[in-house]
Amino acid sequence: EDQVTQSPEALRLQEGESSSLNCSYTVSGLRGLFWYRQDPGKGPEFLFTLYSAGEEKEKERLKATLTKKESFLHITAPKPEDSATYLCAVQVESGTYKYIFGTGTRLKVLA
């Protein structure tokens, strides 16, 4: 069964304390892996797309990496404004647009 698991469920960091969020997946075939940021009561906001193992993408304090079994979202020197829920989604290699979402990691960065 296709599955996406994110860990940890919640994470509290001090401002400037770097860390990583994990997204592990078990799917029949990977077409793409997506990271989103979601603020409370808002729609998910696109961050990155990764297509193949070894690929990396960076944006400000965020860096996403991909292996054959998991993806990491590295947050370097986070600020309070980075507090949000981070969602991972996998597009399954199939004839349709099938996406599987993880349940997210709630990040809180303390000043």
Added chain:
Amino acid sequence: EAQVTQNPRYLITVTGKKLTVTCSQNMNHEYMSWYRQDPGLGLRQIYYSMNVEVTDKGDVPEGYKVSRKEKRNFPLILESPSPNQTSLYFCASSSRQAGNTIYFGEGSWLTVV
């Protein structure tokens, strides 16, 4: 501005009273879908559409209907809402030209009492 627009944003309704949540996108995307988001369960796909007049069930389609008569619009219909359909709903769109990235609307909070 490229966007997915859904209405209403907030709605309280009573059990059994039919309602429609509209969704429109201005990016000429061929793919559109509806998700619901519940605490601890994440985003679950309700229905999706690969193109005009082509729709299919997602993971939780029971109690919902959709139609895709125009490329830009994809309304979600609750024929007889029940309290277990109280949730936060998101419309989304995507295309191959956009790298299959899903773009979400701002969400519609629905409460059924």
